[in-house]
Each structure stands twice: as C-alpha cells, then as structure tokens.
Amino acid sequence: MNPIIQPKVTLVGAGPGDPDLITLKGVLALNKADVVLYDALIDPVLLDHAPASAIKLFVGKRVGKHSLPQEDTNQLCVSLARKHGHVVRLKGGDPFVFGRGAEELDYIETCGISTEVIPGITSAIAVPAVAGVPVTKRGVSESFWVVTGTTSSGGLSRDLALAAQSTATVVILMGTKKLAEIVSVYRNYEQQDLPIAIIQSGTTRDEKITAGYIHDIEEKAFENNVEAPAIIIIGEVVRESTKLAEVYREAVKYTL
Structure with missing residues (x-):
C-alpha cells in the first residue's frame, strides 16, 4: 500500500555562500526532503544533507543565464509537492531579502499547499x-x-x-x-x-x-x-x- 502524500514546501535560506553558515534548522529540513529545488549560489555540498533518494533539481538564475522563469519555479514547487511530498526550496542568503521568497510563498499557499519558512543568514x-x-x-x-x-x-x-x-x-x-x-x-x-x-x-x-x-x-x-x-x-x-x-x-x- 502506497503511503499518503502530504504536500509541503519549506523555504530554506542557505546563507551567504559558505556552506557551514546554513542554520541547523535548515539542515534538519533538508534531512527530511523528498525534493530539493536549489538556486545558482548554493554550494553543492549542501545537497548532501538531503537523503540520497531525494530528487535534486537546479532552478537557479544568474545574470544573463536564466534557467527557469520565476512562474515555472513556483508551479514546480506545487506540482512536485503534490507528487512527492516535502519540497525544500533552497535559496541563497535569506529568502525574504531580495530573494523573491514572498512571491513563491504567496503562489504556493494560494494553491493550498502547506508551507514553512526557515530564515537564512543574509x-x-x-x-x-x-x-x-x-x-x-x-x-x-x-x-x-x-x-x-x-x-x-x-x-x-x-x-x-x-x-x-x-x-x-x-x-x-x-x-x-x-x-x-x-x-x-x-x-x-x-x-x-x-x-x-x-x-x-x-x-x-x-x-x-x-x-x-x-x-x-x-x-x-x-x-x-x-x-x-x-x-x-x-x-x-x-x-x-x-x-x-x-x-x-x-x-x-x-x-x-
């Protein structure tokens, strides 16, 4: 019997660059991730905190090198949460300091998905x-x-x-x-x-x-x-x- 999927998206601030500067709460969220959607400035070492079975997708943006439009990232958070369960949206710095975290949260909550915010060191x-x-x-x-x-x-x-x-x-x-x-x-x-x-x-x-x-x-x-x-x-x-x-x-x- 398949387990019941409980969709959730956690916005996690990864800190300013040094992977040791992520918070303990952020690491614990990654430990429980079914999916990790991560940005361009994320040190790949942080992905090791997620289970080996977790899906890890790059959705970052750099100057002149956009990967996914913001709207697509928002939709991906919702669709993957519904399909797999716990999505960790891993963002550089703090998601609410020029990180568009509030926009993502607004969209996800509008779709009826449970959310949590774990601030990062800006x-x-x-x-x-x-x-x-x-x-x-x-x-x-x-x-x-x-x-x-x-x-x-x-x-x-x-x-x-x-x-x-x-x-x-x-x-x-x-x-x-x-x-x-x-x-x-x-x-x-x-x-x-x-x-x-x-x-x-x-x-x-x-x-x-x-x-x-x-x-x-x-x-x-x-x-x-x-x-x-x-x-x-x-x-x-x-x-x-x-x-x-x-x-x-x-x-x-x-x-x-």
Missing part, C-alpha cells in the same frame, strides 16, 4: 562582517540601508538617492553592473571621498575584496575584474576592517 550583513566590516558601529554609523541594485524593472533603486544623503551605512545587493550609476548618485551629493568596498564571492574560498573611495572605485573594480556575485558596502565603517586598513593608510600617505 549576505547583506554576513558578507561585510566576515570581511571585518561592521554595518553599524558606535560613533561611526547608527543605522544601515540594504538596497537592491537592480529593481524588477531593471533599473537602479530610487531609494539609493535617499540613502546617499544620510550618514547610514549602505549595502547594495545585485549592483555590480550598476557601479557607474551608483558612483554617479554619490557624486551628485558630493560624497566622492566616502569609503566603499566591493566584496565578491563573500564568505567563500574565492572571496575577493576591492576597496577604495567613491572617486576611484570604478577604476579599481575594472583593474580587479570585479563581477557578480558581489556585495557593495558604502560608508565610514569600511575603514573599520583590519583587512582593509592598509588600503586607507596608503591613501592617507598619498594625500599627505
């Missing part, structure tokens, strides 16, 4: 932290903004212009292709001497950090061949990283 905070950059620090930054570099229409978020006028730390996700526009926004508010860092493949063995100021970061990014995935962090807190201290010491020597 790259917006973890990637700077691992590089030694605190998004807040007493006496340096009292708040921080997390802004998308690419909106649903493909443009730069208009919120960045507001953020650039504040003293807050600004973290920009999915913004490497918009670096020239980002720099232009800050120049418009005479912030050309503000520290900025671009952290590529943060928390992984391939991590690469490019740091400087608004006025020279484009040149440095070109020289270092910066590309996605990367986090951009702007503000005085960038100077607080011991990893980047030499960059700013050299800059001071040069100006003297």
Whole structure:
C-alpha cells in the first residue's frame, strides 16, 4: 500500500555562500526532503544533507543565464509537492531579502499547499562582517540601508538617492553592473571621498575584496575584474576592517 502524500514546501535560506553558515534548522529540513529545488549560489555540498533518494533539481538564475522563469519555479514547487511530498526550496542568503521568497510563498499557499519558512543568514550583513566590516558601529554609523541594485524593472533603486544623503551605512545587493550609476548618485551629493568596498564571492574560498573611495572605485573594480556575485558596502565603517586598513593608510600617505 502506497503511503499518503502530504504536500509541503519549506523555504530554506542557505546563507551567504559558505556552506557551514546554513542554520541547523535548515539542515534538519533538508534531512527530511523528498525534493530539493536549489538556486545558482548554493554550494553543492549542501545537497548532501538531503537523503540520497531525494530528487535534486537546479532552478537557479544568474545574470544573463536564466534557467527557469520565476512562474515555472513556483508551479514546480506545487506540482512536485503534490507528487512527492516535502519540497525544500533552497535559496541563497535569506529568502525574504531580495530573494523573491514572498512571491513563491504567496503562489504556493494560494494553491493550498502547506508551507514553512526557515530564515537564512543574509549576505547583506554576513558578507561585510566576515570581511571585518561592521554595518553599524558606535560613533561611526547608527543605522544601515540594504538596497537592491537592480529593481524588477531593471533599473537602479530610487531609494539609493535617499540613502546617499544620510550618514547610514549602505549595502547594495545585485549592483555590480550598476557601479557607474551608483558612483554617479554619490557624486551628485558630493560624497566622492566616502569609503566603499566591493566584496565578491563573500564568505567563500574565492572571496575577493576591492576597496577604495567613491572617486576611484570604478577604476579599481575594472583593474580587479570585479563581477557578480558581489556585495557593495558604502560608508565610514569600511575603514573599520583590519583587512582593509592598509588600503586607507596608503591613501592617507598619498594625500599627505
């Protein structure tokens, strides 16, 4: 007699890249998966937490290399849950921080499928932290903004212009292709001497950090061949990283 299928979809945040940064609850969900649908930035090691019998399907998207449209992924979550039972939707970072997790959840619940959300460590905070950059620090930054570099229409978020006028730390996700526009926004508010860092493949063995100021970061990014995935962090807190201290010491020597 075949067991009764109990459809369920669990959205799991895998964290910022290092596979050890997934939560224990996320690992336990993978342990019970019948199907795993995973994104492009997921370390394949994480799939080992799922049973050998589980179906594992790549549904990720990268810049210019879309695998499945979002609508197809939503439908796949539902159809596979109905057919096999427990689907783990494994997403990079946190599903609710520019991860379209809310959209997927809305569709799945509309179809009458049981859901659960297991938050992940967001790259917006973890990637700077691992590089030694605190998004807040007493006496340096009292708040921080997390802004998308690419909106649903493909443009730069208009919120960045507001953020650039504040003293807050600004973290920009999915913004490497918009670096020239980002720099232009800050120049418009005479912030050309503000520290900025671009952290590529943060928390992984391939991590690469490019740091400087608004006025020279484009040149440095070109020289270092910066590309996605990367986090951009702007503000005085960038100077607080011991990893980047030499960059700013050299800059001071040069100006003297």
